[in-house]
Amino acid sequence: MNEDQLFARIAPLFDVGQFGEAKVLIAGCGSGGGQVALQLAMAGVRNFDLFDTDTLEAENVIRHVCGRRYVGQQKVDALADVLLDRNPAIQINKFNADLMECSDLGYRISQSTVVVLATDNEPTRYRINQLCVETETPFVIGRVFTRGIGGEVFGYRPNEGGCLACLESVLERTQFRDGIREIDLVSDDEREKIYGLEIAEIKDSPGLNVDIAFITCFHTRFVLDAIARSLPERPTHLPPIDNNYLVWGNRPVQPFQKNFEIQRISLQPQEGCLICHQGGTE
Numbered sequence: 001m002n003e004d005q006l007f008a009r010i011a012p013l014f015d016v017g018q019f020g021e022a023k024v025l026i027a028g029c030g031s032g033g034g035q036v037a038l039q040l041a042m043a044g045v046r047n048f049d050l051f052d053t054d055t056l057e058a059e060n061v062i063r064h065v066c067g068r069r070y071v072g073q074q075k076v077d078a079l080a081d082v083l084l085d086r087n088p089a090i091q092i093n094k095f096n097a098d099l100m101e102c103s104d105l106g107y108r109i110s111q112s113t114v115v116v117l118a119t120d121n122e123p124t125r126y127r128i129n130q131l132c133v134e135t136e137t138p139f140v141i142g143r144v145f146t147r148g149i150g151g152e153v154f155g156y157r158p159n160e161g162g163c164l165a166c167l168e169s170v171l172e173r174t175q176f177r178d179g180i181r182e183i184d185l186v187s188d189d190e191r192e193k194i195y196g197l198e199i200a201e202i203k204d205s206p207g208l209n210v211d212i213a214f215i216t217c218f219h220t221r222f223v224l225d226a227i228a229r230s231l232p233e234r235p236t237h238l239p240p241i242d243n244n245y246l247v248w249g250n251r252p253v254q255p256f257q258k259n260f261e262i263q264r265i266s267l268q269p270q271e272g273c274l275i276c277h278q279g280g281t282e
């Protein structure tokens with residue numbers, strides 16, 4: 001089986017060879033990053049840098065692209081195996097490295113077409129945001145809200161839109177995310193206070209895979225959009241995504257009113273942003 005056969009069905013839609021040249025850095029190979037990477041591989045992306053230090057645990061299996069046979073393996077190894085199963089022509093560099101300490105990260109980012117930001121903690125997000133701004137590399141971040149009630153996707157477009165720090169400063173001043181916080185950012189005490197749930201109960205209910213999948217599909221489309229923006233000629237079946245930020249509600253739980261609710265904005269660089277320095281200095 002050669003690569004032409006693998007992509008015969010989508011070849012009329014996309015020039016698979018164009019996506020094949022793109023380099024995608026996956027920062028975080030958990031349920032989010034793993035699903036985005038697999039979707040990209042199935043869209044013809046062939047060059048990946050995978051970053052993660054975790055091992056796949058049994059409780060990950062119901063939400064991860066890697067199933068039971070990979071339990072106990074490093075996530076970068078398990079995910080690489082799943083991607084290569086789809087397309088053996090894929091080139092993968094695996095980094096079982098801490099994103100906060102990896103001195104090579106800025107260079108790897110500068111060599112990437114786009115970064116998939118799928119980590120679960122603020123320090124790594126802000127380090128990658130800063131490195132992407134410095135190297136003018138696009139990134140796309142996807143986050144799933146507590147209990148899988150919805151999530152958000154934001155794409156950083158260098159010299160065009162705001163950065164992650166700009167986004168946070170805007171969100172602080174709006175009601176866009178009222179009542180929504182990510183489970184990972186909340187202390188155990190806060191979890192009980194905010195959600196009125198036992199800690200064990202909420203830890204066991206970060207959402208079904210299907211809830212996460214809505215977000216990873218938007219995430220993937222934003223990444224494909226970033227790759228398309230880097231190409232000399234845009235694939236005709238991939239019209240540009242105008243807005244760089246969207247919030248998706250899976251079900252009618254505060255702050256969402258109904259199933260499948262979407263809101264979107266175009267985030268501009270914010271005056272005085274300490275990271276992207278837009279507006280205030282020009």
Ligand SMILES: [Zn+2]
Nearest residue numbers: 163166273276
């Ligand atoms: Zn900024």
